[in-house]
Amino acid sequence: xxxxxxxxxxxxxxxxxxxxxxxxxxxxxxxxxxxxxxxxxxxxxxxxxxxxxxxxxxxxxxxxxxxxxxxxxxxxxxxxxxxxxxxxxxxxxxxxxxxxxxxxxxxxxxxxxxxxxxxxxxxxxxxxxxxxxxxxxxxxxxxxxxxxxxxxxxxxxxxxxxxxxxxxxxxxxxxxxxxxxxxxxxxxxxxxxxxxxxxxxxxxxxxxxxxxxxxxxxxxxxxxxxxxxxxxxxxxxxxxxxxxxxxxxxxxxxxxxxxxxxxxxxxxxxxxxxxxxxxxxxxxxxxxxxxxxxxxxxxxxxxxxxxxxxxxxxxxxxxxxxxxxxxxxxxxxxxxxxxxxxxxxxxxxxxxxxxxx
Amino acid sequence: xxxxxxxxxxxxxxxxxxxxxxxxxxxxxxxxxxxxxxxxxxxxxxxxxxxxxxxxx
Numbered sequence: 001x002x003x004x005x006x007x008x009x010x011x012x013x014x015x016x017x018x019x020x021x022x023x024x025x026x027x028x029x030x031x032x033x034x035x036x037x038x039x040x041x042x043x044x045x046x047x048x049x050x051x052x053x054x055x056x057x058x059x060x061x062x063x064x065x066x067x068x069x070x071x072x073x074x075x076x077x078x079x080x081x082x083x084x085x086x087x088x089x090x091x092x093x094x095x096x097x098x099x100x101x102x103x104x105x106x107x108x109x110x111x112x113x114x115x116x117x118x119x120x121x122x123x124x125x126x127x128x129x130x131x132x133x134x135x136x137x138x139x140x141x142x143x144x145x146x147x148x149x150x151x152x153x154x155x156x157x158x159x160x161x162x163x164x165x166x167x168x169x170x171x172x173x174x175x176x177x178x179x180x181x182x183x184x185x186x187x188x189x190x191x192x193x194x195x196x197x198x199x200x201x202x203x204x205x206x207x208x209x210x211x212x213x214x215x216x217x218x219x220x221x222x223x224x225x226x227x228x229x230x231x232x233x234x235x236x237x238x239x240x241x242x243x244x245x246x247x248x249x250x251x252x253x254x255x256x257x258x259x260x261x262x263x264x265x266x267x268x269x270x271x272x273x274x275x276x277x278x279x280x281x282x283x284x285x286x287x288x289x290x291x292x293x294x295x296x297x298x299x300x301x302x303x304x305x306x307x308x309x310x311x312x313x314x315x316x317x318x319x320x321x322x323x324x325x326x327x328x329x330x331x332x333x334x335x336x337x338x339x340x341x342x343x344x345x346x347x348x349x350x351x352x353x354x355x356x357x
Numbered sequence: 358x359x360x361x362x363x364x365x366x367x368x369x370x371x372x373x374x375x376x377x378x379x380x381x382x383x384x385x386x387x388x389x390x391x392x393x394x395x396x397x398x399x400x401x402x403x404x405x406x407x408x409x410x411x412x413x414x
């Protein structure tokens with residue numbers, strides 16, 4: 001029985017979508033039936049397995065104006081075609097275009113749950129932003145390398161939609177190795193069967209290392225992402241400042257159940273009432289000094305003084321608390337984003353001081 | 358450093374903004390210095406992760 005032909009949608013910018021150059025970069029979304037520009041070569045690579053039913057095109061400037069909102073608009077157009085696969089670009093080293101490709105892939109992947117594939121050069125701005133949400137194939141830094149990039153993207157896509165599950169994968173998930181399919185790691189873990197025990201593998205790798213022979217580590221250290229520094233506070237006397245801490249100071253009874261070790265939760269508490277009755281949920285340091293005087297961790301006394309003196313605008317009423325003891329850095333980043341979202345929503349906090357044990 | 362760009366080095370792990378060996382007044386004065394240092398850093402333009410101690414200006 002012949003396999004069902006996959007429905008494919010492709011995203012391109014105004015240039016590759018053959019609308020025009022920079023002068024057309026403000027063009028909004030438009031849809032063309034069938035493949036366009038690089039889509040023709042992509043269609044050849046897909047062969048009988050898939051059919052590019054539509055190409056979604058949008059100008060780089062238009063998209064870059066508000067990537068998240070525009071990705072939602074693009075997603076609606078993509079959804080109309082009920083695709084099984086979604087491609088964007090490749091964008092090579094392009095700035096606005098790589099962000100657009102990444103944002104489109106993220107929106108489509110999250111909403112439709114289909115494989116989303118794009119291609120970028122290692123320095124493209126869209127890479128770090130969207131690496132975790134899409135399969136981003138490695139490309140060179142210019143469009144002359146288009147045929148090779150499309151071949152790679154099609155190969156990975158067909159592998160992703162193939163029913164083939166690798167026998168050596170414990171969980172049978174369909175997650176090809178980044179190095180085998182030439183894409184940027186999404187930081188996803190796969191459980192794999194191995195012939196040798198972990199002790200044997202560790203010793204073999206150690207010996208290889210000592211001999212100066214090549215070996216491949218099975219433990220990838222977390223990559224700490226660089227965050228652009230926020231601009232300085234212009235006028236502290238008008239600024240409302242929030243206090244945050246990862247030292248585990250919580251209301252008596254620990255109402256949100258922050259774990260003393262490997263904690264994944266955070267809480268937001270009224271500072272005044274917290275300082276009347278509190279405890280510490282943190283197994284990573286000697287708590288007595290903080291229990292005796294919580295200002296040693298969360299400097300409320302001094303902040304109140306500075307508030308009275310007019311040196312700062314205001315101390316934010318709510319204290320944001322978590323317990324950072326062997327907590328994975330990924331979750332720390334998420335908690336920070338969650339706290340930041342709450343502060344942004346309230347719209348009064350101009351700066352935050354986080355104290356850490 | 359997990360993306361933190363403005364860092365003031367604290368007193369010690371169990372009491373980052375205090376020192377139990379000092380009198381209550383001295384300790385609060387010390388804490389004030391740490392907080393003022395943090396506020397100073399908040400008003401400063403930085404290029405990337407910047408760590409300062411209480412002694413640095």
